[in-house]
Amino acid sequence: MPSIVKHPHRVMAALALVLIPAGALATIATADQSVGPARCEIRVTPEGDMVSLEALAYADRKVSGTYSFHVESAGQTGSTNIEQGGAFSAAPGRPASLGAVTLDAKGAVYDARLEVTVDGKSIGCADQIGGAT
Numbered sequence: 001m002p003s004i005v006k007h008p009h010r011v012m013a014a015l016a017l018v019l020i021p022a023g024a025l026a027t028i029a030t031a032d033q034s035v036g037p038a039r040c041e042i043r044v045t046p047e048g049d050m051v052s053l054e055a056l057a058y059a060d061r062k063v064s065g066t067y068s069f070h071v072e073s074a075g076q077t078g079s080t081n082i083e084q085g086g087a088f089s090a091a092p093g094r095p096a097s098l099g100a101v102t103l104d105a106k107g108a109v110y111d112a113r114l115e116v117t118v119d120g121k122s123i124g125c126a127d128q129i130g131g132a133t
Helices: 008-034
Strands: 040-045 051-057 063-075 078-090 094-103 109-120 121-130
Touching: 040 063, 040 109, 040 121, 051 063, 051 078, 051 109, 063 094, 078 094, 094 109
Parallel strands: none
Antiparallel strands: 040 051, 051 094, 063 078, 063 109, 109 121
């Protein structure tokens, strides 16, 4: 069988030189989305037969931005669809409480999503809370 490529080692070296920087750029882009002046957290606190979810934003420097906090579930006892959002400010050393909900924990499973936007960049957090007690 005839070989189309006369120097396969050179072709592989050339591909490596092209693909390694492309991979590095993809890694940098991913890291840039998760690193910034702010980060988010969904704090889950069991309270007897209830569960409390609190949306928090932390900041490395004084920032302001917007947030969207969404909690939903569907189960035998009904469904939940809660949307909270608006503007916020945060500073180092003091997390900003963005929103909170207290829900029935008996047998329910909740999907919570928080998106924080600061300086035109969005940071997201998500959590699934199994409320079975």
